[in-house]
Amino acid sequence: xxxxxxxxxxxxxxxHEGLSSQFSPTATLAIEWTIVGLAYLLFVxxxxxxxxxxxxxxxxxxxxxxGPMRVGPWGLLQTIADFIKLLMKELITPKNAxxxxxxxxPFIVIIxxxxxxxxxxxxxxLVTFDFDIGILFVTAVSSVGVIGILxxxxxxxxxxxxxxxxxxxxQIVSYELSVGLSLIAMIILxxxxxxxxxxxGQREMWFIFKGHIPAVIAFIVFIIAGTxxxxxxxxxxxxxxxxxxxxFHTEYSGIKFAFFFLAExxxxxxxxxxxxxxxxxxxxxxxxxDFEGFNQIMDLMPGLFWxxxxxxxxxxxxxxxxxxxxxxxxxxxxNLEWKYLLPINLFxxxxxxxxxxxxxxF
Amino acid sequence: xxxxxxTTAIGQIEAEAETRQGAxxxxxxxxxxxxxxxxLRLKEDVTLAFDYLxxxxxxxxxxxxxMVYHLESTLHNHMIVVKIKTDGRDNPAIDSVAxxxxxxxxxxxxxxxxxxxxxxxxxDLRRMFLDDNWGxxxxxxxxxxxxxxxx
Amino acid sequence: MDELKEVLITTDDIRTDEYLINMGPQHPSxxxxxxxxxxxxxxxxxxxxPHIGYIHSGIEKMTESLSYPQIGHLTDRMDYLSxxxxxxxxxxxxxNALQVEVPERVKYIxxxxxxxxxxASHQLWWCVMGMDMGALTTFFYGLRDREDILDIFExxxxxxxxxxxxxxxxxxxxxxxxxxxxxKAFIKKFRTKLPEYDRLLSGNVIxxxxxxxxxxxxxEDAIAYGVTGPTGRASGFACDLRKHRPYSAYDKVTFNExxxxxxxxxxxxxxxxxxxxxxxxIIEQLIDNIPEGDYAVKMKGVVKLPEGxxxxxxxxxxxxFGVFIVSDGKxxxxxxxxxxxxFSNLFAINHIAKGWKIADLVAIMSTFDLVxxxxxx
Numbered sequence: 073x074x075x076x077x078x079x080x081x082x083x084x085x086x087x088h089e090g091l092s093s094q095f096s097p098t099a100t101l102a103i104e105w106t107i108v109g110l111a112y113l114l115f116v117x118x119x120x121x122x123x124x125x126x127x128x129x130x131x132x133x134x135x136x137x138x139g140p141m142r143v144g145p146w147g148l149l150q151t152i153a154d155f156i157k158l159l160m161k162e163l164i165t166p167k168n169a170x171x172x173x174x175x176x177x178p179f180i181v182i183i184x185x186x187x188x189x190x191x192x193x194x195x196x197x198l199v200t201f202d203f204d205i206g207i208l209f210v211t212a213v214s215s216v217g218v219i220g221i222l223x224x225x226x227x228x229x230x231x232x233x234x235x236x237x238x239x240x241x242x243q244i245v246s247y248e249l250s251v252g253l254s255l256i257a258m259i260i261l262x263x264x265x266x267x268x269x270x271x272x273g274q275r276e277m278w279f280i281f282k283g284h285i286p287a288v289i290a291f292i293v294f295i296i297a298g299t300x301x302x303x304x305x306x307x308x309x310x311x312x313x314x315x316x317x318x319x320f321h322t323e324y325s326g327i328k329f330a331f332f333f334l335a336e337x338x339x340x341x342x343x344x345x346x347x348x349x350x351x352x353x354x355x356x357x358x359x360x361x362d363f364e365g366f367n368q369i370m371d372l373m374p375g376l377f378w379x380x381x382x383x384x385x386x387x388x389x390x391x392x393x394x395x396x397x398x399x400x401x402x403x404x405x406x407n408l409e410w411k412y413l414l415p416i417n418l419f420x421x422x423x424x425x426x427x428x429x430x431x432x433x434f
Numbered sequence: 435x436x437x438x439x440x441t442t443a444i445g446q447i448e449a450e451a452e453t454r455q456g457a458x459x460x461x462x463x464x465x466x467x468x469x470x471x472x473x474l475r476l477k478e479d480v481t482l483a484f485d486y487l488x489x490x491x492x493x494x495x496x497x498x499x500x501m502v503y504h505l506e507s508t509l510h511n512h513m514i515v516v517k518i519k520t521d522g523r524d525n526p527a528i529d530s531v532a533x534x535x536x537x538x539x540x541x542x543x544x545x546x547x548x549x550x551x552x553x554x555x556x557x558d559l560r561r562m563f564l565d566d567n568w569g570x571x572x573x574x575x576x577x578x579x580x581x582x583x584x585x
Numbered sequence: 586m587d588e589l590k591e592v593l594i595t596t597d598d599i600r601t602d603e604y605l606i607n608m609g610p611q612h613p614s615x616x617x618x619x620x621x622x623x624x625x626x627x628x629x630x631x632x633x634x635p636h637i638g639y640i641h642s643g644i645e646k647m648t649e650s651l652s653y654p655q656i657g658h659l660t661d662r663m664d665y666l667s668x669x670x671x672x673x674x675x676x677x678x679x680x681n682a683l684q685v686e687v688p689e690r691v692k693y694i695x696x697x698x699x700x701x702x703x704x705a706s707h708q709l710w711w712c713v714m715g716m717d718m719g720a721l722t723t724f725f726y727g728l729r730d731r732e733d734i735l736d737i738f739e740x741x742x743x744x745x746x747x748x749x750x751x752x753x754x755x756x757x758x759x760x761x762x763x764x765x766x767x768x769k770a771f772i773k774k775f776r777t778k779l780p781e782y783d784r785l786l787s788g789n790v791i792x793x794x795x796x797x798x799x800x801x802x803x804x805e806d807a808i809a810y811g812v813t814g815p816t817g818r819a820s821g822f823a824c825d826l827r828k829h830r831p832y833s834a835y836d837k838v839t840f841n842e843x844x845x846x847x848x849x850x851x852x853x854x855x856x857x858x859x860x861x862x863x864x865x866x867i868i869e870q871l872i873d874n875i876p877e878g879d880y881a882v883k884m885k886g887v888v889k890l891p892e893g894x895x896x897x898x899x900x901x902x903x904x905x906f907g908v909f910i911v912s913d914g915k916x917x918x919x920x921x922x923x924x925x926x927x928f929s930n931l932f933a934i935n936h937i938a939k940g941w942k943i944a945d946l947v948a949i950m951s952t953f954d955l956v957x958x959x960x961x962x
Binding site: 232309402403 | 604715720725786791792795
Binding site: 461508 | 645809
């Protein structure tokens with residue numbers, strides 16, 4: 073079937089050829105790295121700003137008020153103003169804090185987020201690294217983020233930070249299991265761990281429709297576990313403002329706090345992007361098998377648009393239940409994972425394997 | 435129980451209690467030496483059963499301090515006021531009833547804090563609102579040149 | 586570490602895996618300036634020591650230099666969420682002492698205002714409870730509906746919070762001409778909004794998991810610690826003064842006393858939610874039948890109570906509020922003691938929070954509904 077979505081490989085190839093005709097291979101490589109690095113920095117900065125603004129507006133809508141309205145038209149420049157304020161704040165280091173670890177922790181957290189973004193395909197051809205063990209890479213690297221949180225809590229020399237970091241560490245380590253296992257269920261359906269392969273495999277139908285029951289179960293478990301991974305929503309007791317001030321990032325101010333803050337929103341984006349890529353088709357438009365006319369209409373919108381449309385939908389869902397539900401207690405969070413989500417996940421993998429083996433999917 | 439019956443019942447428990455009818459409730463004066471046993475019997479006597487201690491107030495009179503206990507029985511729905519006079523104002527001391535009604539522990543701490551009445555056998559007698567070396571503000575002879583203007 | 590010596594727990598008692606943390610006095614969960622010294626082992630609470638006095642204003646000392654009508658002004662600021670009931674307590678105490686009979690109109694209006702005040706207090710309690718639990722949206726929903734009541738107060742009494750409306754002898758002013766219309770419109774609107782509260786919080790699995798079975802206060806403990814109000818009634822302690830010792834117009838209305846015999850956090854929550862329905866029923870029974878008449882009895886210019894001691898009890902949203910006036914016949918009271926419900930309720934928390942986690946301590950604190958100026962006076 074004709075597939076006329078704009079493929080970014082044409083753009084990247086032309087840039088590459090243009091550069092290599094001008095410079096030596098090493099220099100070309102260096103320049104390309106710089107371009108990619110800057111592009112990601114810009115994306116993270118802008119999208120982070122946008123997400124913070126979106127959260128405040130969505131939260132305000134649920135609470136029947138208007139959110140930021142004064143700084144810029146409809147408050148659009150609010151986050152920029154907030155970040156300028158954060159940059160101008162004094163960086164106070166607590167007296168007996170472990171200086172090296174205290175400074176290192178925010179960097180670990182933000183570097184991990186960048187690493188994971190690098191494997192997500194935004195559009196055909198618009199992806200930096202395309203391993204054939206892409207999903208494994210994502211789960212492996214995202215587990216390094218917990219080190220940053222534990223370091224932050226420990227090195228702050230503050231009881232509250234320590235309690236918050238311990239709670240958070242236990243929570244993240246537990247929920248990584250659920251995230252990994254629900255992704256495994258989808259890998260069984262896709263047959264490959266390579267992320268671009270997974271997206272290609274959804275050309276006929278998104279996996280959430282293709283895998284019907286096990287895919288829906290895996291999606292729900294992934295969303296729950298993903299929210300817990302990012303310390304958001306009903307699982308945010310590490311930063312429970314009503315209980316213990318601000319958890320592991322109590323002692324951070326200024327740009328370092330901005331890193332934690334930004335990393336939380338980028339992690340939100342990552343969870344939504346992974347959900348989109350694996351369950352909802354990534355940049356693939358909504359196709360239904362052989363309905364040529366329908367598929368042609370769906371192809372009219374570019375892949376980039378489809379990707380962000382789906383990601384923003386999942387992000388809205390996660391914001392929705394953050395602002396509605398009360399938060400869970402720490403033992404209830406761990407109970408939920410070890411007693412409920414883990415057995416459901418394991419059962420779901422078996423179910424998916426059966427579905428794939430007997431060809432029961434669409 | 436009606437007020438007359440209450441008066442008789444109290445007279446039976448403690449001979450030295452002087453009971454009279456106040457403006458609203460029956461008021462009983464008990465000497466402070468007999469106070470703890472009297473309170474215990476007020477609570478444990480089945481016909482009286484004063485199990486709910488409503489309010490504990492301290493009052494500073496010219497030559498003595500007075501503790502006023504408002505008690506109610508949740509079973510029989512009657513109320514009584516027990517008043518204890520301390521011996522003088524210089525070092526007033528009364529037995530604590532915190533072992534009879536747990537809530538008294540904190541009301542007595544408040545009386546100690548604001549009036550300086552000492553409670554014997556109190557589990558944890560320390561000041562509640564004010565610093566350790568503040569005076570006793572609710573006493574009538576309390577002087578504070580900074581915060582209080584005397585005319 | 587000197588302060589460790591002054592609490593019940595000494596440094597010898599603390600094992601090495603226990604630690605002390607401070608919740609407050611500046612607190613993100615807006616209970617007021619209360620400091621809780623919590624002895625923890627990991628997440629489990631072993632001991633909770635409240636330290637109060639941060640907002641002690643010496644109200645009882647101040648009353649000794651004020652006249653009897655002026656005492657009412659101070660009571661607004663103690664339990665500011667039950668300002669009408671506090672004012673009513675002082676007014677009733679003085680009126681009973683002077684054997685003054687107020688007109689029926691005054692009694693009806695006082696009761697309606699008390700019930701509106703109770704509704705407003707419970708709305709604020711609900712929104713702060715949700716916020717403490719983490720459902721931040723409830724804060725806005727509760728306050729949105731509370732604004733209507735505060736507008737009614739402002740219309741008639743002149744102030745939203747510190748109303749100072751009931752005075753010895755009657756009321757400060759007559760009700761606003763729009764009062765009945767506004768109250769009826771509010772009741773009609775709130776009857777549709779209150780089920781929304783239930784849908785948002787009461788039926789939520791996360792909420793019930795965090796509150797059912799947590800922090801059980803038995804009936805004997807409630808009576809022993811003097812815990813009154815919805816907190817006490819959730820433990821089975823039938824202490825509703827509106828039912829057992831009626832004052833103002835409470836003997837003319839029919840309503841239920843909400844009791845529960847479970848005594849956990851969820852029961853305390855449900856008792857308050859049910860009380861909101863009952864308050865609306867009471868207001869509806871009275872609002873159309875306010876008798877005509879004066880809004881105050883003419884009192885002497887200088888009010889002097891006869892010598893003696895007078896005690897008046899009213900039911901505020903938090904529990905039993907008492908005013909104890911010792912009079913020596915002069916124009917200023919000799920001694921006034923306010924029996925505040927929060928004071929007795931607060932000290933029961935140590936008893937019931939042992940063995941629960943920090944998150945449960947927050948849940949228990951929010952269902953006790955404490956207003957700290959009421960405790961500190």
